[in-house]
Amino acid sequence: MLFTILGILILISAYFSGSETGMMSLNRYRLRHLEKQKHRGAKRVSKLLARPDRLIGLILIGNNLVNVFASLVAGVIFNRYFGDAGILYAGLVLTLVILIFAEVTPKTLAALYPEQVAFPSSIVLSLLLKILFPIVVVVNWITNGILRLLGVSSEQREQHSLSSEELRTVVNESGALLHQRDQDMLVSILDLEKVSVEDIMIPRSDLVGIDVNDDWKKIQKQLTQANHTRVLLYRDSIDDVVGYIHARDALKLLSKNQFNKATLLRAVRELYFVPEGTPLNIQLLKFQHAKERIGLVVDEYGDIQGLVTLEDILEEIVGDFTTTMTPTTSDEVTLQPDGSYLVDGSASIRDINKEMSWQLPTDGPKTLNGLIIEYLEEIPKSNISLRISGYPVEIIDVAGNKIKTVRVMPEHFIDESPEEE
Template sequence: MLISGYFSSSETGMMSLNRYRLKHLEKENHKGALRVSALLKRPDRLIGLILIGNNLVNIAASAVATIIGMRLYGDVGIAIATFVLTFVILIFAEVTPKTLAAIYPEKIAFPSSILLKILLIVLFPLVVAINWITNGLLKLFGISHKDIQEHSLSTEELRTVVYESGSLIPEHHQNMLMSILDLEQVTVEDVMIPRNEIIAIDINDEWKSIMKQLTHAQHTRVLLYRDQIDDAVGFIHSRDALRLLTKEQFTKANLLRAVREIYYIPEGTSLNTQLLKFQQSKERIGLVVDEYGDIQGLVTLEDILEEVVGDFTTTMARSASEEVILQPDGSYLVDGSANIRDINKEMNWQFPINGPKTFSGLIVEFLEEIPEANVGLRIAGYPIEIIEVKENMIKVARVIPEFKKD
């Protein structure tokens, strides 16, 4: 029974090990982990060895129990021995040792691997013969022992690991890890500053106006353009502008010579890809363009980093809390230009994000027309009332999340 319990617990312990922790211990040259990893490289041989040993001792126990039963009780002893042995094996050689091994797999697997390694050498010819037969049978079904699946995690499985980590990973770090996993699903359009909100200077304006805008600029880099934003000239760095402002002969020509080349970003680029491109090109800001070359918005390195670590205190953009205002009746007034992903994250709402990026765009797409004020609708189960429409855009809408019904 003890030997049977050993083989049963060894089998469960080996198969219950956390493979990622095992790899970690293996890298640290843990002797037990190295032995177990070597055995698990050929699980067909390991299982064959364990089952050979387990079946040998169980059959031997059955034979001994039958002989004892017959000597004590005659023919009736066979039935008694069968019943008693079944009960004893289940309790002491199967359920108890396997449960123990499932709870403490490392404490069982690492020590037992010493004896298993020796037994594998001793019984190697028998193990190979049995594996040859079993692998031959599996080939009839198109299965090979070489088809062992690597224990790699998919993105969704990795999300589950992060969520299930509990107190092992602080909540803030969990949110950062989840944001990193989301980078490949989020595109530059989701985080860009729309073209109508880009702060830029028309180089064809009066020189005094240009000087005033440069002096009061709140951003490190300012876009310069001619007449319309699609005819962009380049970015002027505040440091370069300050240096030029200190000179007596500061002219448009000098300003244009100081502009830096524009870095263009195709729309649809995922954030993880763009982050790498920013790093490779040593850029920090770029203009998002569509397939026709028209400028759709502006993206900075800070915008991408904020998706991971959250908003920086120095950001000039409005937060979702400023665009979503709680009313005394429990409803919320939402700015039409608010980014849907931002308000979903801030308010824990579930508005669809696979279409328009702004709240106004979502409503217009749903209605398939530009609505008038005081029109009511329901999107994703949320009752919405349009409060103000101006310049073909929904400026303010009311959301009543308390009455959401899926």
């Protein structure tokens, strides 16, 4: 009978140990989801976890109670077989038994299958909490008093919220739960706050517009051959921007036989200006609130630095559109037979890193040309080699004060420490 009682007490101890681990190992976000789905077990567990001090107090009261009684029963059994020395043997043997069968095994099982353990256990724990509520309250009152003496309040519970970095890790670790493309899109949304408008804008040197002071026939030809539905209009230079004309407006004028320079200027739409350094997540909201799709990026002096569109921001999330007229990274990076890559000097460093899985620095210049010039502190000549962040780079072609083409040899990459850089 004593052996039977001892076995039952060890099983009860294992139950309390497993329940504690199962409750605390639950995914809180999945638990909330199941609770919204009106899962009964999830509702019970959420109610218990609302006051973790009472839950832990209940489990520890039960666990310590059965362990103490188990030690008493084991002492009686071993005393009958080994006399006074049996007390020592009972402590050693019971410690090993409880450690294996009432602690490690049930807690490991509960950690592996928290829902299967926690949801059924919540039925018994809810009942025990009602029965032992006065004892639990007294114990918690004493322990909370001790915590207050140590400067800790039981109300200061951790808020289960995720930072953007933690959420990014959750998305990356979702595995088969999310398709790879969906994972990439979600991570791209989280990365919007790290990317500013100058990282994705069309630089000033690449802006294409129409000088309204040109001959009308030349303006007509430029409008008909434009690759975009929105065309910038300026006077003499891009610094004196008039606005932009939408192809739809030009077609309306043409259909009414009113298409001339005067009506074109009256149909010009006002430009929207964007301060450089604006994060993409902020600019996306600004585009939405202002109901704009295009904006000129200006610096602190008001000088035009480039142009950014709503489509550019969306491409950061979903990838390049098939209708884009700008060169893709695949067009700017060409694999050579020797394993090296010929890279266009105007290519975006962010795009290169993303597609080629390289680690070129992105905290400075935005293009490979700018990065090399900043590194050398001068405009180099052709056939000069250097190493940037561990990547051997050879300058192939320089023209017009710009590096046109470089050769990158990633197979000779050397991982440099920050001190070496």
